[in-house]
Amino acid sequence: MRKIILISLSATALLLALSISHAVDLWPYSPDSEGKWGYINQNGILVLPKRFDYARTFAPNGLAAVKVNNKWGFIDDQGQWVIRPHFDYVESFDRSKNAKVQLGKKWGLIDEKGHWIVEPKFEFLGSFINGLARAQNEKWGFIDLSGNWAISPRFSWVRRFEKNGLATVELDGKSGFVDTNGETPIKPILDEVYLFSDNGLAAGKIDNKWGYLNEKGQWAIEPTFDQVRSFGHLDIAPVKLYGKWGFIDTNGAFVIKARFDQAMGFSRNGLAAVAIDGLWGFVGESGNWAIEPQFSTANRFYEDNTAPVSTKDKIGLIDIAGNWIIETHGFHVKQRDKLGRSVVLSWGRDNKLKYGVINSAGEFIVPPFYDDIRPKEHGLIFVRFGGGLRYGYLDADLQPLTFSIDEIFEEPKPPMSLVKRAVDGNAEAQEKLAQTYFFGILVKQDYSLAFKWNKAAAIQGRLAPQYALSNMYEKGLGVEPDMVLALMWQYISLENGPENPNYRGQQLEDRLEQQAIEAAKTLAAKCTSSKYEECPQ
Incomplete structure (x- = not known):
């Protein structure tokens, strides 16, 4: 079990400025x-x-990864193949103008x-940092740009190297650090x-107690705490002792007494969110209240000196x-940019969160x-709508660019390619189309259509649709209830999955007379012996 805990010091993911340059001013699009x-x-x-079956954003070197006929390759901004599609999977080119690719189950560069x-000879291949990349062939180690093992594969897991030249490793369920040698x-x-903080200290746990180690592996602060967070701004870290949170300095001395029920790290403005008696507020580095505890929830301050909070009746x-x-009173702020605009989750039409x-x-x-809003690394904003099945872009003025407002409110339909394959x-x-209609996945729930497509898949020997038909006949979903046919499809399913734990034939038999049971067996035998050509309609 992986026990590495990553602590993020950023306040939030910001909406990116719309003027960020891009190597190629073309963006992938599919309706x-x-x-x-x-x-x-x-x-x-x-x-x-x-x-293309799928397309990615152009990399800084002007090449984009695209997929055709289940194979990946790379094109230029004219749509011409620079690297023909023959890989099973690829990642985009990095700033070193190299790309990780997969052939079969092996990765190369x-x-x-x-x-x-x-x-391509590795089960996993990470990104190269200072000439070394983590790699796996059963065990984990690090390779050089020649593909040779620079650090032998002897670990059960490794993380990439940090700025200080150390990488987290795991061996026999325990964690430590390896250097570039x-x-x-x-x-x-x-x-x-945890990872190392900028002050050269990393939180570590041993014998159920936490402390902080330096880069030489020495305990700079002895492991005496019940729980800790990484050092952040002001070189102050939240720690938990005897059930309460406080803050310590790099010598391990308390600078703010342990008296809080919860505590987050300090933001750049010198304030930290803390909770006491069920309410959140903010303290300064002296430990005094800068903002009295009054909120149901609170988080760290963003770079623009605003913080997301909520009360019983307000969010903002x-x-x-x-x-x-x-x-x-009705939405939650998810992201905020430098212009003061925020992506929010709110109640939209039909009382659905959008x-x-x-x-x-x-x-x-x-x-x-919208079902999703995702700013990209260029001047357009990617959105999803139509139950998540439709894609498009907003322009710099946040207006629909590749679709109309009316399209947003069209009733979602299953993907035409899925319908075509089913037909x-x-x-x-x-089977997938039946599940889409049965559960109402991205479309309006329709048991009649679910029954139709389950039946089509069931007579081709698909196990799950056969169980589904039994359930639908039993409960009268999309079809008139018929316990004999419900039991018949349970018997038929035994041909495909005699040990399937979902089999309910015995339960149905307990509810039927012997004559009905015999009828179900006869119908099932006739159906399977005719290779589903003489199944009851």
Whole structure:
């Protein structure tokens, strides 16, 4: 079991500025989740036709990873193949102009021409940092750019190297650190570890107590605490002792007495969120209340000196004085950018939670219409709608670029490619389409259509649809109730899964007369012996 705990020091993921430059001003686009992909420009005009099964954003070197006929390759901004599609999976080119690719179940590394830098011979291959990458072939170690083991594969797991030249490793369920020479200055004897903070200290746990180690593996602060967090701003760390949280300095001395029920690290503005008696507030580095405890929830301050909080009846953002900047009653602030715009989750049409964008006054500038909003590393914002099946972009003014507002409110439909495969007789597609309608996954629930497609898949020998038909006949879902046919499909399912724990034939038999049981057996035998051609309609 992996016991590495990662502590993030960033306040939140920010909406990216719309003016960030991009190597190629083309962006992948597909109107629905299972349609073909092409590329549009910043005006929403389709520049590269929709002919790919999947497409990724262009990398800084001007190449984009695309998928065709279940194989991956790379194209240029003209849509021409630079590296033909023959890989089973790829990652985009990094800033070193190298890309990790997979052939079969093995990973390797190629250059921009598609030439091998590292032959595909590893079960896992990480990114190269200072000439070393973590890799796995049963055991974990680190390789160099020649593909040779620089640090022998002897660990059960490793993490990439940190800035100080140390990497977390695990061996026999214990954690430690290895250096770039393969030595372990911190032996893998710890129960858990955090990453190193900028002050050169890493939290470690041993014998159920936490302390802090330096880069030589020495305890800078002895393991005496019940729980800790990493050092952050002001070189102060939250720690828990005897059931209460306080804050210590790099010498392990308490600078704020342990008296809180919960505590987060300090933000850059010198305030930390803490809870006492069920309410959250904020303290300064002296431990005095900067904002009195009054909130049901609270989080760290963002870079713009606003913090997300909530009370029993309000959700929003406050400033460093505790004043409400955005005060709402119906949505939750998810992300906030430097212009004061925030992605929020709110109640939209039909009383469903949807994403939108508000300004600094808490007013909607993008109504809560969307199933997802994801800013990209360029001037467009990616959105999903239509039950998550439709995709598109918003422009710099946050207006729909590749679709109309009316399209958002069209009743969602199953992907046409799935429907086509089901109509063409693909049993797996028929089963998936039946599940889509039965559970109402991204479409309106329809038991009649679920029954239709379960039946189509069941007579092709699919086990799950056979069980589903039995259930639908038993409960009268999409079809008139018929206990004999419900039991018949249970018997038929035994042909495919005699040891399946979902088998309910015995329970159904207990509810039927012997004559009905015999009828079900006769129908099942006739159905299977005719290879499903003489099954009851």
